[in-house]
Amino acid sequence: MLNKSYLKEVFQSSMLKDVMQPNIMFVQCHLLSGEVFILYCVTIISKNYSNIIETLNFKRATHYNGPYTVLQSVRQFQQPIQAQKAGLDGKQVGKETLPPPFTVSILSDGPRSQRSLSSLRSLSDCGNNMASSFSRILSSKRNVGILSLVGAGSLTVGLLLNREQHVSAGAPVRRVYPASAEYPDLRKHNNCMASHLTPAVYAKLCDKATPNGYTLDQAIQTGVDNPGHPFIKTVGMVAGDEESYEVFADIFDPVIVERHNGYDPRTMKHPTDLDASKIRSGQFDEKYVLSSRVRTGRSIRGLSLPPACTRAERREVERVVVNALGGLQGDLSGKYYSLTDMSEKDQQQLIDDHFLFDKPVSPLLTCAGMARDWPDARGIWHNNEKTFLVWINEEDHTRVISMEKGGNMKRVFERFCRGLQEVERLIQEKGWEFMWNENLGYILTCPSNLGTGLRAGVHINLPRLSKDARFAKILDNLRLQKRGTGGVDTAAVGSTFDISNLDRLGQSEVHLVQTLIDGVNFLIECEKRLEKGQDIKIPAPISQFK
Amino acid sequence: MPFGNTHNNFKLNFKVEEEYPDLTKHNNHMAKVLTKEMYAKLRDKQTPTGFTVDDVIQTGVDNPGHPFIMTVGCVAGDEESYEVFKDLFDPIISDRHGGYKPTDKHKTDLNFENLKGGDDLDPNYVLSSRVRTGRSIKGYALPPHNSRGERRAVEKLSVEALNSLDGEFKGKYYPLKAMTDAEQEQLIADHFLFDKPVSPLLLAAGMARDWPDARGIWHNENKTFLVWVNEEDHLRVISMQKGGNMKEVFKRFCVGLNKIEEVFKKHNHGFMWNEHLGYVLTCPSNLGTGLRGGVHVKLPKLSTHAKFEEILTRLRLQKRGTGGGRSVRGGHSLPQLPTMEGAADGRAAGQPAPLA
Numbered sequence A: 001m002l003n004k005s006y007l008k009e010v011f012q013s014s015m016l017k018d019v020m021q022p023n024i025m026f027v028q029c030h031l032l033s034g035e036v037f038i039l040y041c042v043t044i045i046s047k048n049y050s051n052i053i054e055t056l057n058f059k060r061a062t063h064y065n066g067p068y069t070v071l072q073s074v075r076q077f078q079q080p081i082q083a084q085k086a087g088l089d090g091k092q093v094g095k096e097t098l099p100p101p102f103t104v105s106i107l108s109d110g111p112r113s114q115r116s117l118s119s120l121r122s123l124s125d126c127g128n129n130m131a132s133s134f135s136r137i138l139s140s141k142r143n144v145g146i147l148s149l150v151g152a153g154s155l156t157v158g159l160l161l162n163r164e165q166h167v168s169a170g171a172p173v174r175r176v177y178p179a180s181a182e183y184p185d186l187r188k189h190n191n192c193m194a195s196h197l198t199p200a201v202y203a204k205l206c207d208k209a210t211p212n213g214y215t216l217d218q219a220i221q222t223g224v225d226n227p228g229h230p231f232i233k234t235v236g237m238v239a240g241d242e243e244s245y246e247v248f249a250d251i252f253d254p255v256i257v258e259r260h261n262g263y264d265p266r267t268m269k270h271p272t273d274l275d276a277s278k279i280r281s282g283q284f285d286e287k288y289v290l291s292s293r294v295r296t297g298r299s300i301r302g303l304s305l306p307p308a309c310t311r312a313e314r315r316e317v318e319r320v321v322v323n324a325l326g327g328l329q330g331d332l333s334g335k336y337y338s339l340t341d342m343s344e345k346d347q348q349q350l351i352d353d354h355f356l357f358d359k360p361v362s363p364l365l366t367c368a369g370m371a372r373d374w375p376d377a378r379g380i381w382h383n384n385e386k387t388f389l390v391w392i393n394e395e396d397h398t399r400v401i402s403m404e405k406g407g408n409m410k411r412v413f414e415r416f417c418r419g420l421q422e423v424e425r426l427i428q429e430k431g432w433e434f435m436w437n438e439n440l441g442y443i444l445t446c447p448s449n450l451g452t453g454l455r456a457g458v459h460i461n462l463p464r465l466s467k468d469a470r471f472a473k474i475l476d477n478l479r480l481q482k483r484g485t486g487g488v489d490t491a492a493v494g495s496t497f498d499i500s501n502l503d504r505l506g507q508s509e510v511h512l513v514q515t516l517i518d519g520v521n522f523l524i525e526c527e528k529r530l531e532k533g534q535d536i537k538i539p540a541p542i543s544q545f546k
Numbered sequence B: 001m002p003f004g005n006t007h008n009n010f011k012l013n014f015k016v017e018e019e020y021p022d023l024t025k026h027n028n029h030m031a032k033v034l035t036k037e038m039y040a041k042l043r044d045k046q047t048p049t050g051f052t053v054d055d056v057i058q059t060g061v062d063n064p065g066h067p068f069i070m071t072v073g074c075v076a077g078d079e080e081s082y083e084v085f086k087d088l089f090d091p092i093i094s095d096r097h098g099g100y101k102p103t104d105k106h107k108t109d110l111n112f113e114n115l116k117g118g119d120d121l122d123p124n125y126v127l128s129s130r131v132r133t134g135r136s137i138k139g140y141a142l143p144p145h146n147s148r149g150e151r152r153a154v155e156k157l158s159v160e161a162l163n164s165l166d167g168e169f170k171g172k173y174y175p176l177k178a179m180t181d182a183e184q185e186q187l188i189a190d191h192f193l194f195d196k197p198v199s200p201l202l203l204a205a206g207m208a209r210d211w212p213d214a215r216g217i218w219h220n221e222n223k224t225f226l227v228w229v230n231e232e233d234h235l236r237v238i239s240m241q242k243g244g245n246m247k248e249v250f251k252r253f254c255v256g257l258n259k260i261e262e263v264f265k266k267h268n269h270g271f272m273w274n275e276h277l278g279y280v281l282t283c284p285s286n287l288g289t290g291l292r293g294g295v296h297v298k299l300p301k302l303s304t305h306a307k308f309e310e311i312l313t314r315l316r317l318q319k320r321g322t323g324g325g326r327s328v329r330g331g332h333s334l335p336q337l338p339t340m341e342g343a344a345d346g347r348a349a350g351q352p353a354p355l356a
Helices: A004-011 A130-139 A141-147 A192-196 A199-205 A216-225 A249-259 A311-325 A344-352 A409-429 A471-477 A509-531 B005-011 B029-033 B036-042 B053-062 B086-096 B148-163 B181-189 B246-266 B308-314
Strands: A024-030 A036-042 A074-076 A081-086 A092-098 A102-104 A155-159 A289-298 A334-338 A379-383 A388-392 A398-405 A455-461 A480-483 A496-501 B126-135 B171-175 B216-220 B225-229 B235-242 B292-297
Touching: A192 A216, A192 A249, A199 A249, A216 A249, A289 A409, A289 A509, A311 A334, A311 A379, A311 A388, A311 A409, A388 A409, A398 A409, A409 A455, A409 A509, A455 A509, A471 A480, A471 A509, A480 A509, A496 A509, B029 B053, B029 B086, B036 B086, B053 B086, B126 B246, B148 B171, B148 B216, B148 B225, B148 B246, B225 B246, B235 B246, B246 B292
Parallel strands: none
Antiparallel strands: A024 A036, A024 A155, A074 A102, A081 A092, A289 A398, A289 A455, A334 A379, A379 A388, A388 A398, A455 A496, A480 A496, B126 B235, B126 B292, B171 B216, B216 B225, B225 B235
16 A cells, blocks of 8 residues: 555665665655556655655655656645654654655656656755756666566655755755745836836745746846836746746746747646648748748756856756767758867857857846856857757757758758757757756746747748838737847848748748748738739738637 | 845755856956855845845846956945855955955045145136045835835935035925926036936846935035935935036035934934945945046046057056046046045046946
C-alpha cells in the first residue's frame, strides 16, 4: 500500500544508507493496470541526519498513458518543516525546524522524455544546480532505466546524489523593508509590467526567488528603469531562468496575455510545428521581394538566461552550442567566430556580411543585465554558404537565423527547420535539450518572444502600395508588421520595407510562416493591381487563435 | 546588480576556472590585483546584505579601461564590503592612495579653525571656490546595492536632517521626480542639477537603478551649501561661493557637515567612518576624506608654461576643465590630490576620480 510509512520504510533501505545527502526523490510506480504514476516528494536530508526526516508531500502525477507529457511545476512551500534529528546511531535526539523546501513535480516520463522535463531545481537551502544534471540523467535513454523497474506493481525509488552543500539556507531574498516601502513608483510608466504589477502582486512575489536566486526585483528592473514611450508599449520585464515564468506567474501571465493579444498560458496550449513540407507557394516574385529571412531563439535547459547567467553558465552555453554546431554537415557545415578573439580580418568580413552583432546599447537590455562581462562567451557561427547563422549569448542563449537573397521563403524555412532539428538532435546526444513547455512553447528571455520566437520576414519593394492610405490597415488585417530595413526601430529606405509576422505565441511555426507567405503574396498582388491602375481591397482580418 | 542571496551559492557549483573573469585585456586596479587564487578565496563570501565579490568587480569586468587612465574597477556595496573583501580592496587602496597600508590610520580633522589663511585668494584670478565630499549613512547599503526601500529611507532621513538646519543653512529639498519645470530651469541655471549617470563605469555598477526614485537636490537659500542625495553616494555635500575666500567656504563646509551629522546620529544612523579608512564611500578612490577642495582660476600665462604640469604635481594639485572631471573649457579648476592622509604621494597628477 502506497503510503507514507511504506515509502519511509523503502527509503530507509540499504540503498539509502550509502547516500549522505539526497535532496530530491522521485518515485515511479507501475501499477498492475500498466499505468504509470509518478510521485514525487521532496525530503530534506542534511548532513546531521542519518534518516529520512520527513516526506513532505506526495503529489499524484498526471495520469500518463501517452508517450510523454509536459511538466513543470515548482512550488515553494511556505511553511518550514519539522524534522526529526537523529544521532549517528539512528536514535531520535530531537526536532528541528528546517527552512521551506521546494517540491518538484515531474509529470511525465517515457521513451522520449526530451520534452518531458522541466528543469528540476534543488531545494531552497542549497543553490545546487541539480537541474542540469538531473534533467540530463532523465533525458538520456540509458538513464530512464534508473527510474523504471521491471514488473508491474513494483515500486521504484530513484535517488539523486546531492553535491556538498555550501551554505545553510537563508531567506531567498534580503528583506529589510516591507513590500510597500519597496514597491516601485510606476505612475509615469507605460509598459506591460507597469500595467499589471499592482502593489498586491508585488507584495505576493517580492520575497520569492527562483531556485537559482533570481528575484522579482531583478525581473522588473528593466521596466522600472525604462518608463517607456507613450506610443510604444514595451514589455518591461525579463526572465532570468526557466523557472521565472513559473515562480512569478502572477505577473508574467497577465503580461503574456496582453502582449500576445489574448493568449492565456494558464488555459491554452501552444502548438509547435517545424515541418517545412507543409508550406504552400513559398516562392515570391523576385521583382518585389529582395530577400527572405526566418529567425528564432532557443534556450538551453538547465542554464540561466542572459539576465541572470553566471560567467560559467554563459561559457557552458557557448560550449554546448558550438559543440553541436560543429556536428552540422553538408550545406549546414560552418565555423564559429568568438567575439573575444576575433581577428581583424574576420571582424571586417562579418561586418560586411551584416552578421556581426555589437554590445547592446539599448537601455532596455543593459538595465536587464544582459551585457554583463561582454564579450566573454559571445560569438557568431555561420555556415560556409552564409545562409544559416547563429548568434550565441546575445539577447538569448542562441538566436538562429536562416536567410538568403531572393524570394524562396520555402527553402529558407526548410533550411531553418532542418538546421534547428539537427542542432536539437546534436545537443540531445550530449544530454541537453531546449527549454520548452506546452503552454509557453520555446522559453526565451523576453516574454514577447515566447512560443515560436519566430519572426519570418522579407525585404520587399512596394512603391505604390506603401503610399496607399490603406497600407497600414491591410498589414494589420494580415497580421503583418512593417519595419525599416535596418530591423527594429529603423525607418524604411525609399519604398523598401521589412515585412514580417506580428504574432509569436499561440500559433505554430508552420502556421506563422504560411500566414506571412499568404500575406506577402497578397501585398504583391495589390502592388501589381495598382501598377495596372486597378483598385485593391482591404482583406478581412485573419482570426488569431485556432 | 543585487541578486538574491542564493544566487552566489548557486555559482559555487561551478569551478573557479569557469567563473573567473577574463581580464587579459583589462587595465584597471581591480584587474591588476584579482588573481584566480584571490577570486577562489573570496567567491564564497558575502557581506551581511548579500554583496558578493562578483558584485564588487562587475564594473571593472564590464569596463576594461583605458591605456592611459587607470580606473579603480570595483565598488563597495555596503560598509562591510571593505572588510569582507579586504584581500581585494587593501592592495587597490594602497595602489590608488600612494602606498596606504592596511595598518595605517586616517586622521579626520573638520575643525575649520585649524586652517591657516585661505581667506585672501586674489579674486582677480580666482573666480570661485568650492569644497565637496561624500557621506554614507551607516546601516544602509550603498548605491550599487541598495533596494528602493533603503534608498527612500536614506532620502527621508537626509531630508529630515537638512530641513532641521537654520541660519545660513536654511534651505529646501527638490526631489528629482517631483520637480516643477520652473524649479528645474532654475537648478540648471545655477549648475546644481545632476542628471542620470551615463558613464558605463557607474551604470555597470548598478548605481542608476530605479532612477529618479529617491534622488534629489537640497540647497540653502544663499545657494552656497548644496547636497546631492542618492547620486553616486548617499550624500554629496558641496560648499561653494564666488571669489577666493576658501576659508569661509571651508568653514561653512565643516559647520554644515557637523550639524547634519548630529541629526543622523540622533537617529542612530551616523556617517560610515572608521579610523583606518576614514569616511567610507562607494568608490575606493573617495575613501578617507572624500574631499575635493578646488578653485576656478584664471592662469593665462602660467598655464602655457612648460613647467605648469610639474608645478602642479609638486604642489599635489590636479587640474580639470571647468566642467568638472570630464570637460575641458576656459579656465582651470585646481583640486588637490590625495584624499587619504598618511598617503605620501596620493594619486598621480592628471588622474580624475574614476567615479566622478
